[in-house]
Amino acid sequence: MAHFHRLDADSDREFLARGETDPFTGTPFRPTNVVVKAEDGTVLLRETWEALGGRYAGSAKTLPWGTSAGDGAATPPPARSDAAAVTAGAAAGAATGAATLPKPARQHAPPPTPMPDHVRERRPKRPWLLPVLAVVGVALVLIVGLLVMSGLRDDDPVETPIVETEEPDAPEVVTVQAGVIEGALADGDAERNGRFEDRYAFVADSSGRVLEFALVSDDFRPDLVVRGPDGQQYEARPVGDEGTRVVVGDLRGPGRFEIVVTSREPAGEGSYSLAIRQETPITTLRADGQTVRATLGERSVLVDGFFRDTYEFPVEAEREYTLAVASSAFEVATTLTGRNGARVTTEPEGDAVTFTPTEDGRYRLVVSSRERGKRGAYTVTLTAGPAPEDEVPEAPRVLAANAAPLRDSLAVGQQRTYTFTGQIGDRVRVDARALGFSPRLVMVGPDGQRVTGDTDEERASVQGTVATAGTYRVILTGGEGSGLVQLTLEKTEAPRADDIPRMPGLDRPPAPAPAQGGGGQNGQPYEAQPIDAP
Incomplete structure (x- = not known):
């Protein structure tokens, strides 16, 4: 029988001060926990001992904790009188035939008291009992005889040979902890229905964390079966289309x-890889003003005796949010954290609080009680204020051709846009010279065609011949750099028709086209003549 012991804050002060934990669940020992000490001295929670089938390290033996009272603690048996000891010893000797008890001193019993006559007269007489028993005995003998005779008349029964079969050994079950377990299915493993099997056991604590078992293999199509503490069996669902998880x-x-x-x-x-995860259940909260109703302690995580529910929701920078958590069953305690777990500063507003994030991200809300062990219904309401007005993008600056350099500045990750107009045939070149970073230039035409420039340390340039008349954009970026920059545009325009000089007397306006129906020789209509092949 296992020696169970209930921890006491005073009697077990030294043991509790060492801060030991259960070797399988990692749960720290606290007063009122029921524990058991295995044969090798390891202390386990009673739930862990029973979940392991009452064995640890291959042994079912336990060590007594001590003489202190507790659940299962041994207490000395009450002292018995000599007469009781003699009676118990006699009973044990009679049962085993191996015990010799001291003989008590012979005492002369008083003579029996004679039975009064009126009591003797009341004793019932049953003279018919012996004949009835005799008849029943004869009937039983006859029945047994008939059965024996009928068995002798039957043919000899066919003897069925007894085939001794070896029962396969039960598959080995390996107890594991949360994490990733690497293994392999191979010949020699336990086999069922032509499929190899590996078996594991995992002992979950009572914290309320959500368990997930995931199996992945690239060598075979994996399958997973999990049986819970109540005997219910859970089948795995595939994840993805490859069938490997x-x-x-x-x-x-x-x-x-x-x-x-x-x-x-x-x-x-x-x-294969088997991953066992214990995660805090998280509910997504929407900032739409809708009230969420929940119950603390129903599907909550238990931490140091306090039930906790966790929510997450996205936030936008510079947008005000209002959060209200209320309950009539317990005094509410909330914790609001932002990026990297930093606490969020809130401002009280009636029964709610308000906060304004400085950047986009996800916030986490933990709902609990101020008193240990409290549970009950509560509500959560999250409302988002109006979104901040979008900034008007900066208008592109005009880059003048063949003019003085245009000076500007660029911040980290910033982008600047400049424009110029060009005609077909114009040759253009844009140069950028930065101070302390490497600029990058891209020229985009009216038709969307892009020309990427070249960068050489703190200089960049892009050039080309205008193929489509219109407005061109020059995009300047600096990557992770920032600083001052100046840009120049060199443009060589293509010749225009008005720029071509005309020779006097030779440049005449073209003759008007002949009217329809005339213009041929002798006033006849013009007809196209065939061209003789060479």
Whole structure:
């Protein structure tokens, strides 16, 4: 029988001060916990001992904790009188035939008291009982005889040969902790229906964290079966289209979970990874002003005796949010954290609080009680204020051709846009000279065609011949650099028709086209003449 012991804050002060934890669940020991000490001295929670089947390190023996009272603590048996000891010894000797008890001193019993006559007269007489018993005995003898005679008349029964079969050994179950377990299915493993199996056991604590079992393999199509502490079996669901990952999730402790790793097809073998995760359940909250109703302690995480519910929601920079959490069952305690777990500063506003994030991201809200062990219904309402007005983008600056350099500045990650107009045939070149960073230039035409420039340390340039008349854009970026920059545009315009000189007397306006129906020789209509082939 296991020696269970209930921890006491005073009697077990030294043991509790060492801060030891359960070797499987990692739960720290606290007063009122029921524990058991294994044969090698390891102390376990009673739930862990029972989940392991009453064995640890291959032994079912336990060590007594001490003489202090507690659940299962041994207490000395009450002292018995000599007469009681003699009676108990006699009973034990009679049962075993191996005990010799001291003989008590012979005492002369008083003579029996004679029975009064009126009592003797009342004793019932049953003279018919002996004849009835005799008749019943004869009937039983006759029945047994008939059965024996009928058995002798039957043919000899066919003897069925007894085939001794070896029962396969039960598959080995390996107890594991949360994390990633690497393994492989291969010949020699336990086998069922032509499929190899590896079996594991995991002991979950009572914290309320959500359990997920995920199996991944690139060598075979994996399959996973999980059996909970109540005996219910959970089948895995595939994740993705490749068929290499299956998951069993949304389970909770406490208790022992049995995991079977196998394949979907017979004789599947190869390496695999089994991941066991214990995660805090998180509910997504929407900032739409809708009231969420929940119950603390129903599907909550238990931490140091306090129930906790966790929510997450996205936030936008420079937008005001209002949060209200209320309950009539307990005094509400909330914790609001932002990026990297930093606490968010809030301002009280009636029964709610307000806050304005400085950057986009996700915030986390934890709802609990101010008193340990409190539970009950509560509501959460999150409302987002109006979004800040979008900034008007800066208008592009005009880059004058063949003029003085245009001076500007560029911040980290910033982009500047400049424009100029060009005609077909114009040759253009844009140069950028920066101070302390490497600029980059891209020229985009009216038709969307892009020309990427060249960069050489603190200088960049882009050039080309205008193919489409219109407005061109020059985009300047500096990557992770910042500083001052100046730009110049050199443009050589293509010759225009008005720029071509005309020779006197030779440049005449073209003759008007002949009217329809005339213009041929002798006033006849013009007809196209065939061209003789050479």
